[in-house]
Each structure stands twice: as C-alpha cells, then as structure tokens.
Amino acid sequence: QKLQSHHKKMQQIQQDLDRLQSSQVSYPYFVEAALEGIRRECPQADPKVLCDYVEVLDPDWQNAIEGYIGGARFSIVVEEDYESEAIRIVRNMPGGNRARVIQGSKAKVDAERSKVPHNSILNLMKFEHATAKHYLMASYGSVEQVPDAATLRKTRRGLTKQGMGSGSYSMYRCDMADAELVFGQGARELALGAKQRDFQNLAEQASSSQQ
Numbered sequence: 630q631k632l633q634s635h636h637k638k639m640q641q642i643q644q645d646l647d648r649l650q651s652s653q654v655s656y657p658y659f660v661e662a663a664l665e666g667i668r669r670e671c672p673q674a675d676p677k678v679l680c681d682y683v684e685v686l687d688p689d690w691q692n693a694i695e696g697y698i699g700g701a702r703f704s705i706v707v708e709e710d711y712e713s714e715a716i717r718i719v720r721n722m723p724g725g726n727r728a729r730v731i732q733g734s735k736a737k738v739d740a741e742r743s744k745v746p747h748n749s750i751l752n753l754m755k756f757e758h759a760t761a762k763h764y765l766m767a768s769y770g771s772v773e774q775v776p777d778a779a780t781l782r783k784t785r786r787g788l789t790k791q792g793m794g795s796g797s798y799s800m801y802r803c804d805m806a807d808a809e810l811v812f813g814q815g816a817r818e819l820a821l822g823a824k825q826r827d828f829q830n831l832a833e834q835a836s837s838s839q840q
Contacts (some may be wrong), residue, residue: 642828654680654811660703663719663728667707670718674711679704679731682758683765684813690753690774691816693792696803697750698769702811704729706760733760740766748774750788754812772796 644655656664656678667676680702685691695702705728707715716730740763745751750772756762775787778800787795792804808823810816 639828639831642824642831654678654817656703657700659726660705660728662722663705663726666718666722666726667705667715671711671714674707674715676715677706677758679706679761679764680811682706682756682761684755684757685753685816686755687753688815690750690790691810691812691819692804692807693788693790693794694750694753695810695812695816696792696805697772697788697794698765699803699805701729701768704731704764706731706733706758706764709734709760731760731764733763736760736763736767740764740770743767743770745770746773750774 660678664676664678667674683702685694705715705719707730712730712733719726719728719730737760743766745766749770751766751770753774754765756765772786772788772794773784775781775784775789777789778793781787781789781793781795781800784795788803792802794801794803806823807819808827810820
C-alpha cells in the first residue's frame with residue numbers, strides 16, 4: 630500500500646517535471662478540465678491561465694506574493710465577449726468544477742479608477758497580458774509591502790517578504806513552497822529543482838521499502 634502510494638506520487642511528480650522542463654506549468658486538475666471544456670464548447674473564448682502572464686521581479690518576494698494570491702493564480706482569462714458563456718460551461722461541468730473565470734471587463738473598469746499605493750505589491754510584478762494586469766490591480770493593488778509583523782498588525786492589507794499577510798482584519802502565514810511556484814521562468818526553475826528533489830526522495834523511500 631505504502632509502495633503504491635510512493636509510485637503514484639512519483640508518477641504525478643514526473644508529469645509535473647515533464648511540463649516544467651518544457652517551460653509549462655502544471656495546472657490543478659480542475660483548471661485543466663475547465664480549459665478543455667471551454668476550448669471544446671466555445672473556442673472563440675480563447676481561454677488562458679493567469680499565472681502564465683505574470684512575473685515577480687524580486688525573487689525575495691516570490692514565495693510571499695504567490696502565497697498571498699494563492700489559488701487565484703490559476704484563474705482563467707477569456708475574451709471579454711465570452712466571459713458569461715465560459716462560466717456557464719464551467720458551472721455545467723460534472724463533478725462541481727471550482728475553476729474561476731476572470732471578469733476581465735469589470736476588472737479593467739475598476740483597475741482604471743483604483744488608487745494603488747506607492748508600496749503596492751503590484752510594483753514588484755510584470756505583466757504580459759492586459760487582463761492579467763487589470764485583474765491583479767483591481768484585486769491586489771491595495772496590498773502593501775511591509776517590513777515586519779509590527780507594521781503588518783496596523784496594515785489593512787499587507788504582506789512581508791517572509792510570507793506573513795494581512796486582510797479582513799486577520800494576519801496569517803501565506804508563503805508558497807518552491808515546488809508550487811508558477812509566476813515567471815525563474816519561479817518555474819525553482820519549482821523544477823524542488824520537484825526533482827521530491828522525486829529523488831520518493832525514489833529513495835520506495836527503494837528502501839522494497840528491501
């Protein structure tokens with residue numbers, strides 16, 4: 630049983646490694662399913678995944694920023710005219726798909742009138758897609774870079790590079806493991822190295838289980 634579990638995890642990591650080695654991200658299974666469904670039923674929507682169009686410019690902040698944004702990194706971007714159809718497709722998928730479709734047109738309007746503080750975490754990021762920028766600006770533009778926990782406790786929405794965040798009148802840990810990083814090529818190289826180590830560790834555990 631334990632050996633089978635090791636082999637299953639190794640197969641999954643190997644799939645992740647294959648994608649990372651070709652500079653592709655491994656999306657959560659429900660995001661892959663949603664992309665397939667939208668492409669099949671509404672190809673004009675041209676679905677893409679947010680994380681493929683964002684890069685963190687300062688590696689010291691990489692894990693903290695990705696941890697703060699969390700699952701929203703895998704939100705789906707579609708052509709504006711097809712946003713409604715895309716979410717209908719996702720809603721009707723069997724099994725209760727949890728993928729998110731970005732409100733691109735709404736995010737653009739809100740981003741254009743939002744006031745981003747000078748120390749926003751957005752200043753640490755680069756974008757290769759207008760909707761990705763609008764979405765993150767509207768959703769996370771007010772999150773401030775703060776130096777420590779003492780400052781964080783007085784900041785409505787803040788983040789430290791050590792991976793402590795605040796929001797909704799709470800403070801919490803929000804760093805992301807290297808193996809789960811997806812924003813930018815540098816992050817994918819870190820993820821590749823971490824997953825290679827994970828694979829090696831599992832292979833050694835499987836080998837010792839057989840002895």
